[in-house]
Amino acid sequence: MSRIVMKFGGTSVADLDRIRNVARRVARAAAAGHEVAVVVSAMSGVTNQLVGWCQALSPLHDAREYDAVVATGEQVTAGLVAIALQELGVEARSWQGWQIPLLTDGAHGRARIDRIDGAALIARMQNGQVPVIAGFQGLGPDHRVTTLGRGGSDTSAVELAAAIGADRCDIYTDVDGIYTTDPRIVPKARRLPRIAYEEMLELASVGAKVLQTRSVELAMKERVRVQVLSSFAEAEGCDLPGSLVVDEDEILEKEIVAGIAYSRDEAKMTVKRVPDRPGIAAAIFGPLSEAGINVDMIVQNVSDDGTTDMTFTLGRSDLARARQTLAAQQGQIGFADLVSDAQVAKISVVGVGMRSHAGVAATMFRTLAERSINIQVISTSEIKVSVLIGADYTELAVRALHTAYGLDAA
Ligand code: ASP
Ligand code: MG
Numbered sequence: 001m002s003r004i005v006m007k008f009g010g011t012s013v014a015d016l017d018r019i020r021n022v023a024r025r026v027a028r029a030a031a032a033g034h035e036v037a038v039v040v041s042a043m044s045g046v047t048n049q050l051v052g053w054c055q056a057l058s059p060l061h062d063a064r065e066y067d068a069v070v071a072t073g074e075q076v077t078a079g080l081v082a083i084a085l086q087e088l089g090v091e092a093r094s095w096q097g098w099q100i101p102l103l104t105d106g107a108h109g110r111a112r113i114d115r116i117d118g119a120a121l122i123a124r125m126q127n128g129q130v131p132v133i134a135g136f137q138g139l140g141p142d143h144r145v146t147t148l149g150r151g152g153s154d155t156s157a158v159e160l161a162a163a164i165g166a167d168r169c170d171i172y173t174d175v176d177g178i179y180t181t182d183p184r185i186v187p188k189a190r191r192l193p194r195i196a197y198e199e200m201l202e203l204a205s206v207g208a209k210v211l212q213t214r215s216v217e218l219a220m221k222e223r224v225r226v227q228v229l230s231s232f233a234e235a236e237g238c239d240l241p242g243s244l245v246v247d248e249d250e251i252l253e254k255e256i257v258a259g260i261a262y263s264r265d266e267a268k269m270t271v272k273r274v275p276d277r278p279g280i281a282a283a284i285f286g287p288l289s290e291a292g293i294n295v296d297m298i299v300q301n302v303s304d305d306g307t308t309d310m311t312f313t314l315g316r317s318d319l320a321r322a323r324q325t326l327a328a329q330q331g332q333i334g335f336a337d338l339v340s341d342a343q344v345a346k347i348s349v350v351g352v353g354m355r356s357h358a359g360v361a362a363t364m365f366r367t368l369a370e371r372s373i374n375i376q377v378i379s380t381s382e383i384k385v386s387v388l389i390g391a392d393y394t395e396l397a398v399r400a401l402h403t404a405y406g407l408d409a410a
Contacts, residue, residue, distance in 0.1 A: 002167035003035040003125070007135065007157035010044035011174040012231035013077045016084075022231065023084035025172070025239075026130060030090055035125040037164060038092075038132045039157040040081055042073025047136075047150070063108035067137075067147045071097070074134035074153065082132045092130040095121075097137035097145065102156070104138035104146045111138055111146035112214075113155065118163035125164070133160065154215035162222035169224050170242075171211065172231035177243035178203070178210055180407040181260040185398050188408040192258060193241065196248040196352050199258045202384045206348040207263030211245075219245060248352055256353030256360060257405040262394050263346045266296070267316040268376065271326065273307040273336035283333045284310055284326065291325045293318045297346075297379040297388060307336075313377060313388055316342050344376065345394040348386040349401060361385045367404040373397055 006029065008022050022040075029036050041047075050070045054061045078094040085092035097104075100121065104111035121131055135153025140146040148155050154171060161169035177191040178200065195203075197220035204213040210228055219226045229242025248254075274280050281300075288295055298312045314322055319340055326338055354360045361378075364385055368375060373396065377388040389397055402408060 001033045001035070003037075003164060004029060005037050005039060005157050005161040005164070005166045005169040007039040007153065007169065007171045008041065008081075008231060009153070009171070009173045010041045010046070012172050013040055013042075013081065014044045016080075018231075019077070019080050019084050020087075022081055022172075023088055023090070025231065026081075026085060026092075027088045027090050028237070030130055036130050037121060037125060037160060037166070038081060038130060039135045039153060039160060040074060040077040040132065041135055041153040043077055046073040046076075064142075064144050067108050067145050071134070071137040071145045071147050074136050078132045078134040085130060085132065090130055091128055092132055093124070094132045094134070096134045097156075098139040100133065102133075102138040102159075104140055104148070106140045106142055106146070108140065108144075108146055110149040111140060113138060113148070113159045116159060116163035118160070118165070121160075122164050149212070149214070151209075151212035152214075154212040155218060158215045158218045158222070158224050158226065161224045162218070167225070168227055169219070170227045170229060172229055173210065174230065174232065175210060175228075176230035176233055176240055177228050178208070178245070178259070180258070181398055181402050182208075182262070185262075185395050186402045186408075189402065190407065190409045192243050194244045194246055194251045195258055196251055197245060198248065198352055198383055199350050200245045202348070202350040202381070203259050203261050206346065206350070206384070206386060207261040207265070208259070216245065223247070254353050255351060255405075255407070256357045257349050257351040257407065258353075259350055260398055260401050260405070260407070261348045261350065262398055263348075264391055264394060265316050266313050266344050266346045266388065267319045267340060267342040268311060268313050268344050268388060269319070269322060269326075269338065269340045270309055270311040271333070271335045271338060272309055274310060275334050276302055276306050276308040280308070280333070281310070283329070285312075287325050287329050288314075288322055291321060293322050293325070297377045297386065299377050311377060313344070313346065343391045344388050345391045345397075346386055346388050347394070347397050347401065348384055349405065350384045352383050354383050354385075363404055364401060367400050368397060371396055371400050 135156035
């Protein structure tokens with residue numbers, strides 16, 4: 001018998017039939033003697049619609065009211081799943097963030113969880129009750145509802161699993177696990193039975209969208225075993241195997257490269273001909289960070305006339321704001337021109353095996369060169385190499401790299 005958190009994403013609760021299906025899965029786990037806590041997302045499309053309504057009324061709407069609106073999606077599904085469970089004879093009860101309470105900081109729209117008191121939940125579970133918890137939402141220090149940022153119900157689930165000392169946090173979604181790359185691009189992509197926290201964290205942060213990045217960060221810190229599995233596929237009333245996100249030591253057959261991710265949400269900006277002097281990077285990136293703009297890869301080229309071109313990448317949706325921010329500083333920074341390109345993609349190869357194996361980056365560069373794909377920017381970390389290329393080459397690059405690292409399924 002174990003204690004499990006079962007989290008269901010938006011597509012898994014998209015309509016009443018799927019909600020009944022979720023209830024059957026939960027009932028089965030409860031009948032097997034497990035202590036189960038359920039975390040749910042809003043029905044798919046609902047959060048987008050709620051966000052859209054806020055934006056339509058006011059592009060610069062109050063963040064507290066945004067939270068009041070968007071948190072409702074999860075409230076609905078929590079109640080519906082509890083009803084569906086009761087229909088199956090399971091003693092279930094829905095819980096909103098404030099009722100638990102799941103306490104967060106005051107950063108409305110992107111709050112971080114401070115503390116969850118797990119004791120009351122555990123007591124209920126031990127008495128045979130199944131709590132159905134609205135994901136994505138909490139209670140701020142101002143006693144108002146907060147939300148955790150898009151995709152935040154993954155984080156709710158992992159944080160709850162840590163708070164109640166769960167043996168596992170199962171994330172049910174519309175894919176049956178973590179793949180070596182996006183199977184829509186590479187049909188020969190393979191499901192990874194196990195992946196290390198570090199790898200998952202890097203993959204999530206560079207574009208793999210299965211888990212919210214912060215939830216992986218948290219799982220790694222709290223040592224929560226996370227399993228990603230499909231809420232659609234099942235065989236003979238059993239879940240199909242998914243992917244387990246675990247400590248590196250639990251993975252016996254380590255590949256050098258675990259996976260390849262891509263992101264088309266990138267843009268590149270070059271600040272042309274800035275004076276090459278101490279403080280210039282601070283003068284450029286300080287104002288960007290104050291404007292809340294995240295910069296990712298950075299390269300600097302020095303020419304012999306004492307000026308330098310500073311190129312960096314950022315989220316495509318931040319491009320206009322970055323341009324505005326830097327243009328306002330042109331006098332202080334002293335650049336000649338700002339050039340940007342949104343037709344770029346970032347391709348990353350990730351694997352803990354890189355720590356002990358040389359040549360991973362070289363293989364990447366050679367593979368791309370053989371396809372005549374130009375590399376515009378490069379960045380590396382201990383277990384990741386990322387390159388920026390023209391967006392049109394995304395598929396070609398991902399396929400070629402998948403083959404080059406021996407990841408294709410037989
Ligand atoms: N419903 C929220 C969103 O779409 C939270 C989640 O699904 O994780 O971002
Ligand atoms: Mg999600």
